[in-house]
Every structure is written in structure tokens, then in C-alpha cells.
Amino acid sequence: MKFGIIVFPGSNCDADCYHVIKEVMNQPVEYIWHKENTVAGFDALILPGGFSYGDYLRTGAIARFSPIMPAVIDFAEQGGLVIGICNGFQILLEAGLLPGAMLRNRSLKFICKPVFLKVNRADTPFTNHMKVDQVVRIPVAHGEGNYFCDQNTLQSLKDNGQIIFTYCSEDGQELPEFNPNGSLANIAGICNIKGNVLGMMPHPERCSEEILGGRDGFYIFDSMINWLEEVGK
């Protein structure tokens, strides 16, 4: 069950992800520098948070053309598990692996705080150790997490069950006042139609151990490992 963490110039959550996979989940993990051109031998890929290429032009716009990306896209198209967290989500959007785009937060502020998320599906590779309608507490840390797409795309996200996480209150109400950044339909995380690619703004790697004040993020990585073990059988 080997995890690969793609490291772009400006990634800054790569070491946190590495720590969680290696020390908390006890799985083999390696960094993959963005100048590599293969992901052969890996079972799952993590695109970590940060400010790849300084977020120049648009978040994720330049990282999307890194030498490693054709291999990441190919891996995703073959059904490989890919999770993009924060800047990783932005890169997946720019790469077209997920639909939509990110705008500046409605408040124009960089928001760094724990938020509550509702889990909308528990049958995906990323949420199979969670429950439908479960509320989890995971921190966000971003300036551009205001998810946007056109109405047709939003409808197809809903119809295909691609909205995996939505911002909500502690008791699970998905109201605008619990939306930190203005994202459409309180979207915090979406997957592709096949379900093997997930993008999310909150940072599960920052809350996978009790010492960090909560371990709800643990269940996302745990779900991925469980799914890989099931599929591997």
C-alpha cells in the first residue's frame, strides 16, 4: 500500500502528509518531486497543500503543467486513488481532473480555523470508514477556497453524488452562515464521477492524531487504506 506525495516548489503540507501516512497510518510513503515523470509502483497519490509556484497567475495554474502531471492524470484515468488537499484540490481543478474553479474567499481574508463538514457519502474510497451525515471537524487554511462552477455543472455534481463534503454547523446544518469562504452550495470537497479522485479544501493531515486536538482526518486516510486493501483482494 504505497503512498506517493507529489512535491511542487511551494508545497508546504507535504511533510505533514508524509508524517501521517508513515507514523500514524503505518504505511510506506515516498515523496515524488514534481520533475519526475512516472508514478509507477504507487497505490495512491496525495497532492498536498501549499502555494505551488507562489500561486502565480491562478492557484494551481502553473503546477498543473509540472512534468509529473501527465503521469498523475494517467494514474487517475486508470482508476488510481488521488486526493488533492487545499492547493492540491486547486491543482486538480486546473488539471481538469475535477470540474469547477476556485475564487478568492468572499471575505478576501485568509481563513485558518477548524470547520465542521458534513459527510454526504460513505461509499467512496475516501469515506468508507465514515458515516453518511456524520459531522467531522477539520481545519481549513486558505485564501482561495470559494468553489465555483456553472449551474449545469453544479446540477451534475448533485445528480452524480459528487459533493462529498459540505460546510455545516456543529449539528450538521448546511446553512450559508457556516460557509467560511462563500463556496457554491457550501462545497468543501468533491470527487470525480468514478469516485477515485477527491479534492477538498480542509486539511485532514492536520487532524489525524489526538495530540493535535482531534483525529477526524484520520478516517479519510483510513478509508483509503481500507479501500485499497479491499480492491487488492
Added chain:
Amino acid sequence: MFKANIFVTLKNGVLDPQGEAVKKSLKVLDYGQVEEVRIGKYIEVWLEGGDRDSALKELEEMSDRLLANPVIEDYRVEIVEVE
């Protein structure tokens, strides 16, 4: 040599928090007649060789692939011949 001026703007209907903040600030400065402010990007590109048509085609391809994100942005390319 050609010089291109590329204007990248948010599509109609796409929220522009920066434009909103600047609009509020203009109101504070007493410019009461301001109705709306939208902020975009202005990109200059210089190209060597080829003719005007091929340069324009190339610039549109650059805009589609990298300079603008078609989900949220429109772009307009102006091209002038320079020394």
C-alpha cells in the same frame, strides 16, 4: 516583433470579492456614482517571428491553455507590431 495585450476578466455572474471591496472603498471616498467594479488581469506578451495571424492563433491557444481559466474567465487579445 509583435506585442500582445491580453485582458483577462471574470465572466459575468462570477463573484469578484476584490472588485466588491474596491467598490466599497470608492464609496467611502465619496464616489457615490460608482455602480460596479470588476478587477481583471492585464498580461503583456512579446513574440518574435511569424505573421500576425499565426501570432494571434498562438496567443489564443496560450490564453485557452494557461493564461485564462475558461470556467471563470474570459479574455481578449490585442496585437500590435513593434520594433
